Amino acid sequence: MGVTGSVERSLLSSLTSLTSFGMTWAGFAKGPTLLALLLASTAALPAQAQTDEHRWRAARERLVTDRLIPQGISDSATLAAMRAVPRHEFVPPDQRPYAYHDTPLPIGHDQTISQPVVVALMTQLVRPRPGMRVLEVGTGSGYQAAVLAETGARVWTIEIFRALAEEARGRLARLGYRGITVRHGDGYAGWPEEAPFDAIVVTAGADSIPPALIEQLAPGGRLVMPVGDPRFDQELVLVEKDAGGRVASRRILPVRFVPLLRGVR
Numbered sequence: 001m002g003v004t005g006s007v008e009r010s011l012l013s014s015l016t017s018l019t020s021f022g023m024t025w026a027g028f029a030k031g032p033t034l035l036a037l038l039l040a041s042t043a044a045l046p047a048q049a050q051t052d053e054h055r056w057r058a059a060r061e062r063l064v065t066d067r068l069i070p071q072g073i074s075d076s077a078t079l080a081a082m083r084a085v086p087r088h089e090f091v092p093p094d095q096r097p098y099a100y101h102d103t104p105l106p107i108g109h110d111q112t113i114s115q116p117v118v119v120a121l122m123t124q125l126v127r128p129r130p131g132m133r134v135l136e137v138g139t140g141s142g143y144q145a146a147v148l149a150e151t152g153a154r155v156w157t158i159e160i161f162r163a164l165a166e167e168a169r170g171r172l173a174r175l176g177y178r179g180i181t182v183r184h185g186d187g188y189a190g191w192p193e194e195a196p197f198d199a200i201v202v203t204a205g206a207d208s209i210p211p212a213l214i215e216q217l218a219p220g221g222r223l224v225m226p227v228g229d230p231r232f233d234q235e236l237v238l239v240e241k242d243a244g245g246r247v248a249s250r251r252i253l254p255v256r257f258v259p260l261l262r263g264v265r
C-alpha cells in the first residue's frame, strides 16, 4: 500500500524542492561581484565539494528520519547502511537532485533504481550481517548491492544487461566496495558455483520464484522477491528455509518492480 501509493506524493515534493534549490543558487549569484566570483572559482573548489558532501549527508539523514523510520525500518544495520551509501553516486547526473527523495529513478535501458524504502525493507527482511553470503539478482545501478555490502555481508550480484553490469562494476570499485562481485548474465539460474547463500534478494518481479534460487538458499536462509504479474503490482514475498530445509513463505506488502527478463542482453 504505502510504498507504491507514495510515489506520486514524493514526485510532487521533489518538484517543490527542485524549485527552491534553483532559487537558492539564483539568490547566491546576485550578491558577489563578477571579480569575486572569478577569484573564488578555482580556490573554492575543494570547499565546495565538502559543502556538497555535507548537503548529501544531510539529505540522506532526512530520508532516514522522515521516511524510512516512520515506515517501519528499524533494523540498525539496515539504517546504518542507508545512512552510509551515497545514492547520488548511483543515479544519472540529471537525476541527482532527486537522489534522496523516496522514489524510484530511471537508470537507462528502461530499468530503475528502486525506491529507498523498498531497498531498506528488502535489506531488513533478509537481515544481512558481517560475513554472510548474499546473492542479488538484478544489479541495476549497484545501489542495493552496496547497501547489502555496507552491513559487512559478502555480495554476489547478477545483471542481465551487459552495459549496466559493467557500469555498476566500475562504480562500485570507484566507491571502494570490495566485497561485491558483479556478473553479467541471467540470474534466473542463480550462481551455483557460489551457492549456498544465507540470503537472496531478487530486485525484479516474476510470476513465481525461480526454483534454482530456492535450491541455492542455505538452511536458515531468507529470500525476498516481488512475485506476481509483472504488468501490475506484485507482492513482496519472504521465503525462509529452516534448518531442516523446509521452506515457508509469506507475503509482506504490494510493490511494483520491473520484470525479471530471460536470456542475456
Ligand code: SAH
Binding pocket: 111, 112, 113, 114, 137, 138, 139, 140, 141, 142, 143, 144, 145, 158, 159, 160, 161, 164, 185, 186, 187, 188, 203, 204, 258, 259, 260, 261, 262, 263
Ligand atoms: N537492484 C537495482 C535495481 C533493480 S532494477 C539497484 O539497486 O539499482 C532490476 C534489474 O534487474 C534491472 O537492472 C534489470 O536489467 C535486471 N534484470 C532483469 N531480469 C534479470 C535477470 N533474469 N537476471 C539478472 N538481472 C535481471
